[in-house]
Amino acid sequence: MESEGDKPFLPPEIIINILKRLPVKFILRFRSLCKDWKNLFNTRHFIAQHASFSAHQNPLLLLHEADFYDSGKPPSLRLVNRNMETVQNLSISSIDSFKHHWSAIGSCNGLVCVRVHNLGRDGSSKLCLWNPAIRDVKEIPLATRKDKLESCKFGFGFCSLINDYKIVNFYKIKNKKNANKNKKNVAGGHDGVEVYSLNTNSWKELEIRAVLKNTTIKSNQVSVDGTIFWFGAQQDSSHVVVSFDIGTQVFTLTPVSLPFEPRGFPMTHLSVYHNKFAIFHHYFNNSWNFIDIGVMGDVAGESGKSFSCTDRYDDFDSSEYHFDLLCIWRDDIVFREPDKLRLFNVTTQEWKDFPDSVNYECRLGVNYEESLVSVWNT
Amino acid sequence: MSSSVEAITVLSSDGDEFKITVSAAKLSKPLNWMLEDVCFSDDCDEVPTIEVNSKTLVKVIEYCEKHAPRANSGASDSDAEELKKWDIEFMKMDVKDILFHILMAANYLHMEGLYDLACQTAADLMKGMTVSQIRKIFHIKNDFSSEEQEQLRRQHPGCSFD
Incomplete structure (x- = not known):
């Protein structure tokens, strides 16, 4: 040498x-x-380069789990690699901000957005942005009406054009007087939308059209490429995809016609498939099970977006009819059954079981790439 | 440029002559430009010089010749798989000693594939090295004062300066 x-x-x-x-x-x-x-x-430059490199590597699967039989036990987060081995248990309970009950909202560029519920008298809650890899946590109090909030639906995403992370909150205000009288109205829609920007570290109320106010968010959130998506139902029971452009702060409603299925309405779940927004419609009863996957494509037209059903997976060989779809993880659909997780590979059409079956209920599964991104955005 | 030419001769920075086939040379933009600019007919005896030493140039040409057929024609998945295995073996050989030279050469010759491969190899090697080993190969001096080291240790327990 x-x-x-x-x-x-x-x-x-x-x-x-x-x-x-x-x-x-x-x-x-x-x-x-x-x-x-x-x-x-x-430096921002290096952190961005590092993040964009790891975004093209194999993502880990971030699982948010809670104990079925012990509600006093705090929920947990763990990271799983391609061999379905747990590579890290994220010790979230050791962080002061997470002393109370919490739930994960989503993950983007290595940042995890978590909602912490304070079970104290005021019932207030806050959000936390967390980078587990560098152990950075930032608390984000909800805007002023926190004690009046009845329900919130969140979304979290990143826009590279403006280099900013944003959190969207569809909120509903408690209305004690009318709560019983207008029970039907209470069920749908929300009262307003506020958006948090990490760059400005503040919330801002957004003016929204009545049609969006009357839309009920019915799904998980997912973010792709500068846009956050939800699945919603309108007052006339028609279905829409609600998308939020993080850069321009514009909401778009795209009508979705559910694939015709006389046997009933599906469970709808949103995910990301090959870096595109995807909708899953999961139809099931105790004798059959199938899933339609729709991937968003760009078409010329008023909204510029369309959804088309691209694939259907029939007759799942599942021992349990009671299973839910968690997310897509590269070419695998991650399913949750009562006591275990399973992967279905859409290319090979093969099933794989997670080796460790646990008494944990999995509440959220998202793709996760570790990063150096700071929650302080300095 | 005559289309009948199948290989060209280049000089290394040490003055040694090397033959490289035209299809392999096309993997590098600067070499490609040379092909277009330089007269390769028999009565022209100008031999272009590549600012890469002989030991490194041998490896770079070996890489080009291996990758040229696939780059020029496109290849099946099994070929890609085979090529990946070859890359790993290629980087396992005596490359460690000249890895930094290969990095410089791939960068200078605009060879994206080799550059990525060499960067990844360097990163993978670093994972098994101590801080002082890395300082040595990158010619870096520890410029933290003892107070700064103490402060870093306090902020990040377990951080090592050796």
Whole structure:
């Protein structure tokens, strides 16, 4: 072997191209190499390069689970790799902000958006942005009406054009006087929408049209490429996809006609499939089970978007009829059965069971790529 | 440029002559430009120089010749799989000693595939190294004062300076 001195000095662009490929734990370790590297790891430019590189790697699966039989036990989060092995239990209960009950909303660029419910007298709740890889947590109080809130539906996403993370809250205000009288009206819609921006660190109320106010959000949220999506029902029971452009802060409603199925209405779940927004309609009863997957495509037209049913998966060989769809994880659909998780590969059409069956109820499954992104956005 | 030319001769920075086939040279933009600019007919004896030392250039040409058929014609998945395995073996050889030279050469010759491969190899090697080993190969001096080291240790328990 030649002497070490024979190795040339690498220009910064090559060094950055090497370093952006390192997992977060190594970046943290190599902070102590020299001041240049330590400062580099804190620059927005490097953090963005690192994030966009890891976004193209195999994402981990982030599972949010709660104990079925012990409601006093705090819920947990864990990360699972491609071999279905748990690579990390995220010790969320050791974080002060998460002392109370919490639920995960979504994850984007390594940031996890969590809602913490304070079970105290005021019943208030707050949100937290959390980067588990660098152990950064930021509390985000909800805007002023927190004690008056009856229900909230959230969304969380990132827009690279404006380089900002935003949280959307469809809220509903408690109305004690009318609560009993107008029970029917209470069931649908919401009273307003507020949006939090990480860059400005503040909430802002958005003016929205009546048609959006009367739309009831009925699904999980998912964010792709600068847009947050929900599935909703309108007053006339027709269905729409609600999308929010994070950069322009514009809502769009796209009508969705459910695939005709005389045997009943499906459970609808949103996910991301090959970096595109996807809708799953899951039809089931105790003798049959099938799923339609619709992937959003761009078409010329007023809204510029359309949804088309691209695939149907029939006759699942499932031992339990009672199963739910959690998310898509690369080419696998992740299903939840009462005591276990299963993967269905859409290419090979094969089933795989998670090795550890547990008494945990899985509430959320999302793709997760660790990152250096700071919740302080400085 | 004559279309009958199948291989060209280039000089390394050490002055050694190397043959590289035209299809392999096309993997590099600067080499491709050279093909178009330089006269390769028999009566022209100008041999272009590539600013890469002989030891490195051998490896770069080996990479180009292996990858050229696929780059020029497109290939099946099984070929891609085979090529991936070849890449891993290629980087396992005596490349460690000249990895940084290959990085510089791939960057200078605008060879995206080799550049990515070499960067990833370097990153993977770093995962098994201590902080002081990395300082050595990157020619980096520890410029933290003892107070700053102490402060970093307090902020990030377990962080090592050796």
